[in-house]
Amino acid sequence: MWGSRSIPALVALAFLAPAGTALAADVAARSGVELVSAAADAWADDARLVWIENDTALDAEGRAAQWGYLYYSPEKHAMRSWSVRDAQIVAAVDHTVSAEAPALDAGWQDSGEIVARAWNEGGREFCATGGTLAHLVLVRGVFAPEPAWCAVFDRGAGPSLYVLLDAKSGAVKKRWRG
């Protein structure tokens, strides 16, 4: 069924795949902010960045191929988010429900700077028998009044480990399982 002629055909198929399907390089969260801020500027004059989260798997250095950025506009009382991959916006989503969310201050440490502490502050021990850093979320007013990174380690079964770090200093504020 699969003769020797099929292999070059499959290889050719690989090269014919759309450009967007290529594997993207892992990058830190801040790398997409400038691009999405231009998109948010087109959406609403008063748009403010309120949430950052990895859209694809994280590596050990806190980098991911794709990051998601959520904005809130007080004037529209609406939320819209963009997903950035390979320095391109690959998704734009209007959210059906919204709440007034506070803006992230500009002085936050990047995901690459924050993640080593999360691993050292319980992540490594939690994942010793399997598990991974599943989510990195930067938000203000949800886990803490000030902007904070929340690292969520997951083992598939059982409770996850949450490590909350101050977004400016990187200091661990809290750890819990849930």
Next chain:
Amino acid sequence: MRTIWSLFGALALWAAEPAAAAEAHLPFFNANRDWVLRRFEELQRPSNADLAPARAWSFDPFADESALARLRAAQAGLDSATTVGDLGGFRAALDRVLLDAAAAGARLDSLDRCFARHLRTALEVTLAAKPAVDVERVEAWLDGMLVQQRTLSDTERAALAAGGVFEVVRRVVEPRTQTLEVRAWARGATEPSRTLLTVSPPPDQLSVVHLDLDSAQAPARTERTALGGGN
């Protein structure tokens, strides 16, 4: 054989990856959305809004409005010059005018840089048409959403017929790949000319798409340029 199937499987996974990634947009937020939004709603609101004052730019090449007077004075100085000393006065007046011009040029350069730095991501679509194609209505659509519709005035149609260019739409847009469709109805035509193209406006630049319409039914020819950024 197993190698071939593995390769095929890997290719299938590879091709499917972006779709899966799009579905996984903001996974933690979406999984906990109601709780997160409630937490936002429970926050105390600051009483005073942080409203940054609007920044105004002004440019007047000769702010003291004396440029014309100086030029006239210099001209008069030359016309009435009868001595070498008079010519010296003329030269001094001319030097002052040149200094003002150099300062105005520097200010204009500075404004130009500011303009480029503060450009928002924008798209402008312009249209030219052959005189035989009497365009009377246009529509612009972005990603299937109507963003502009215009009925041309008699003056605009006359200008277009005389070789002029009509601005179909100019607006701030998101710097991502989008589908632009421009529909142009010629006088008496029931169906418009439809020009469909993919645009990817670069951030903080003005992307210009110029359409040249040769026929009332066929798509227009397109030319693209961009202003700002590294241009």
